[in-house]
Amino acid sequence: MTDNISIPEEIMHRADTLMEDRFARTDRNLPVVATLFELGLSHVTRDLMENPDLYKPQADMSMPKKKFEPVDPIALMRKEIKLPSLPQVFIEMRQVINDPSSSASDLAKVISQDTALSAFLLRMVNSAFYSFPAQIDTISRAVAVIGTNQLSTLAMGTSVMDMFKGLPADIIDLELFWRHSFSCGIIASHLSKTFKQGTPEKCFVAGLLHDIGRPVMMMTLPDRAVAATAISRNKKALMFKAEQIVTGFDHAELGGMLLRKWNLPFSLVNAVLNHHNPAKASKSPEALYVYFANIIAKTMGIGGSGDFFIRNVNNERWEKHGLTPDKLRQLDSELTPILDEAFSILKNMNN
Structure with missing residues (x-):
């Protein structure tokens, strides 16, 4: 992707530093992880050159000092939570x-x-x-x-x-949020078509909505959502684990409950609910492909919902489902033009 382009040394250094940070808790000796890092470094380097405004420095956040009591998500959902x-x-x-x-x-x-x-x-x-x-x-x-x-x-x-256009940018950057969500939907749909399992449109929508619990948490439990972000950044912890510390549940559970409340198909609810839980996702193509797509999209550095770190993947699980290093490189070359065109559509939609 960056072949035959003169890349400033400063950009290369920033991209490498960002990726090293993003993969800090992974074992890069695993073939799939090494390939994800390689492809992600290429994407982030290109993106830093073409879209530098999307890589604003993160504000320093101090660790929360108080201990939060768990919240009952069912009780939260039963209330008329103040959503748009x-x-x-x-x-x-x-x-x-x-x-x-x-x-x-x-x-x-x-x-x-x-x-x-x-x-x-x-x-x-x-x-x-x-x-x-x-x-x-x-x-x-x-x-x-x-x-x-x-x-x-x-x-x-x-x-x-x-729905969430009114949220202040200092709470959540919606451009980055939807950019990540959109790319996750595109990738999940492409995996569905490639491996001929699941429904591509359902995979797209499940990917699009997989993190919808994040802005919902920002609106309904803002103090806890900010505390989870601080824990994630300071400890390099996965966001859903940081959310569990401050609420007792995470954005995947909250998002799945919201989609259930909207009476959306169970396949979409299940995919959103289990996009961090591959063991439970394995029997649902939509859920499994959103799990894979979320990690691939985060690896590429495409947007973000505040969750920047990559979890250590089970190499055998990825290869068992066809996502070998060679297949990942092939998918990357196929996805690049599709994602470029999709972002153009998304940009026009938001203008």
Whole structure:
């Protein structure tokens, strides 16, 4: 990716320092970990040159001094937690999907009322994400080509992206958050297509929403969310483990409960709930691919939800599921143009 480009020594040093920090708790003698580091270093070096603004220095955070008592996540969810309202298009789509008398044209009509969502979906279906040979120029045509279930899953997942726009940047950088989430969805979908397991659209949406518990925690338990971030940074701890220290649960559990509350399909709930738990994810392709995609996206340094460190992977687990070092390099070369185009779509969506 950085071949034939003159890279300033300062950029190379910054990229190497960042990656050494990110992989501080891993065993780089493991073939898969060594390959992830190699590919990630290439991506981060390129990104530092092309998007230096995405790599702002982190503010120093002191360790929390008080001990937090556990919170009951079920009680938290039962309360009318102060979240932004679900987008109207999300609510209307769910009503159409749950109505046995509705048709594909009814779904197309609902989506078409939201011009921003329609434009986003048309750009997605005409991108390398699908690689259709002919141009698709209407939502009705997209429904016909992709299918009602697939397009509705895609539309419902992406409609949620506007929910947290009011959060202050000093609490969570939403540009970085959605950049990471979007890339995780793209990678999970690509793994589904490559290994022909699971549903690519469900994998995309599960990846897109896998960290949704993070902004929810920021809104409902801000002091604890900040404390977890401080613990993660100072101790180089995985964020979900730091969250468990200050709340008794983590963003994956909170996100899974939220999706359940929204009555989303169980496959999506399960994927979000278990994206840090590969042992429980192994029987669900969507959950397993989101687990893999999350680590790959973090390795590449693509955005972030505040969780910067890479966990030590089980080399045999990755290779057993086809993610050998050679396959990871092949996937990296396939994903680069898809991700580049996807980020262009995401940037236009947010402008």
